[in-house]
Amino acid sequence: MRYSRNESTLSAEENLRLRSFKVAIVGCGGLGGYLIEMAARLGIGTLTVIDGDVFNLSNLNRQLLSEESNMGLYKSHVAVERIRRINSDVKITSVPLYLDVNNADALLRDHDVVLDALDALRPRFIVQQACERLGIPMIHGAIAGWYAHVATIYPGDRLLEQIYPQPMQELDNPLGNPAFTPAFAASIQIAEMLKVLLERGDTLKGQLLQVDLLMHRYETIPLKA
Amino acid sequence: MITVNGRTMAGLEQKSIEEVILLHYPYAKIYVKYNGRHVEPEEYPQLILAQGDQLQVIHLMAGG
Numbered sequence: 001m002r003y004s005r006n007e008s009t010l011s012a013e014e015n016l017r018l019r020s021f022k023v024a025i026v027g028c029g030g031l032g033g034y035l036i037e038m039a040a041r042l043g044i045g046t047l048t049v050i051d052g053d054v055f056n057l058s059n060l061n062r063q064l065l066s067e068e069s070n071m072g073l074y075k076s077h078v079a080v081e082r083i084r085r086i087n088s089d090v091k092i093t094s095v096p097l098y099l100d101v102n103n104a105d106a107l108l109r110d111h112d113v114v115l116d117a118l119d120a121l122r123p124r125f126i127v128q129q130a131c132e133r134l135g136i137p138m139i140h141g142a143i144a145g146w147y148a149h150v151a152t153i154y155p156g157d158r159l160l161e162q163i164y165p166q167p168m169q170e171l172d173n174p175l176g177n178p179a180f181t182p183a184f185a186a187s188i189q190i191a192e193m194l195k196v197l198l199e200r201g202d203t204l205k206g207q208l209l210q211v212d213l214l215m216h217r218y219e220t221i222p223l224k225a
Numbered sequence: 226m227i228t229v230n231g232r233t234m235a236g237l238e239q240k241s242i243e244e245v246i247l248l249h250y251p252y253a254k255i256y257v258k259y260n261g262r263h264v265e266p267e268e269y270p271q272l273i274l275a276q277g278d279q280l281q282v283i284h285l286m287a288g289g
Contacts, residue, residue, distance in 0.1 A: 031289045119289035144286035147252055163283055165256050165263060171287045174253075182289070210230070210284055212252070221281065222231040 002087070003043055014198050019045040019089070021197050024108050026050045026099050026127055027117030028075035030182035031141050031189070033064035035115050036092075038190045040083045046091045047083070050107055051075045052098035062179040099123050104130035113193050116140045117186070121160075121168050128153060128160050137196050141189045145175025146214035148185035151223070152192045152204040162223040163208055184213065228279045238276060243269035246282065254285040 003015050010018070023044050025035050028051035036049055054074055059066040065078050076094040083092045099107060100123070108114055108130050116138055118124050124140065131138040132155045140151045140160065153159045188209060195201045208221045227237040229245065237245060242259060246269060257264050258281040259272055274280065 027289050029289055117289045119287065121287045124287070141289070142286045143288045144284070147284050147286055149284065149286065163256075164285065171254065171285055173286065173288045175288075177288050208283065212284075215251075217249070219230045219232070221283065 002089075006042065010194075010198070014200075015043065017198065018043045018194075021112045022046040022048070022110060023113050023115060023193065023197075024048040024050065024111040025115045025117055026108075026123070027119065028065060028079050029053065029059065029117065029119060030062050030143065030177055031186045032075070032115075032117035033066070033079070034183050034186035035117055035189060036079045036083060037064055037086070038186065039115075039193070040087045040090045040092070042190070042194070043087065044090065046093075048093045048095060048107070048111065049076045049079045050095040050097065050099055052096055062177055062182055064183075099126060101126055105133060108136060109134055111136055113196055114138045115189055115193060117189075121164060121170055125160055125168060128158065132156060132158070139189045139192045139196070141185045143177050143181045143185050144173050145177065146181065147175070147210075147212055148181050148188075149208055149210045150185055150188045150192065150204060151208045152196060154205055157206060159206070159208070159223050181213065184211070226276065227274050230281055237274050240274055241270050242272045242274065242280065245274070245280065250282045250284075252284045256283040256285050257281065 021044050025032050028049050054072050055066045055070050070078050074096040076096045080092050080094040104126050114131050114136050116127055135155050138153045151159050195203045210219045226233040260279050
């Protein structure tokens, strides 16, 4: 009954298969909050949620997991509490740490897909490198103001080097992020995750979906993989 | 025809990269490749698009 409204979109067999998958979500903020929520409601069997940050007031405009009552609490711990209330079948593990070169392989090993919900470039490249070593597809998403992009990166494709100029430099974000942009980008990332896991449909492998929500411009840019 | 972000677009011959960007890519920070070569902002006005050229314009963002 819990998944009956998913069953016209996914077959009964596919719905069952989702329970066998293990997905890591790196970052539990704007993108991450929506990703965790949707993955749990879809019935992904095992989730690992990774973030060393705590909630503060500036998160309340967009981060689904943030509430006035949980300021100062670890985002990953809050995610676990919420998901346990939504879907107790999901095995969810909180990792209240920042992912870095020293812990990336250990944190991401044995997952079927990694969802990139980070807010800085350096750790995104660390995730891409770890996913390549571990043979795990990575769904990259990033946002700024009215703008978003998503790419599905298979091991060896190294699309981040195509998306960001090298040598990599961190980017500031003077546009900020309103509530709808992370919700939009996370939805695309979750659809990509499902297609990768279930081997269905067309994915953004080797491509970047670039979206301008202000002017309604949606481009799928082929990248050299 | 000119290919912009993988899509062929008519009417861009003889336009500079700067004109295309002003028209279609108002986003403040962009990463531009012209026929596969990364080009810097100071080159945008001088580079005039011709038949068969390929332009890639990627919005630079890292928010999450």
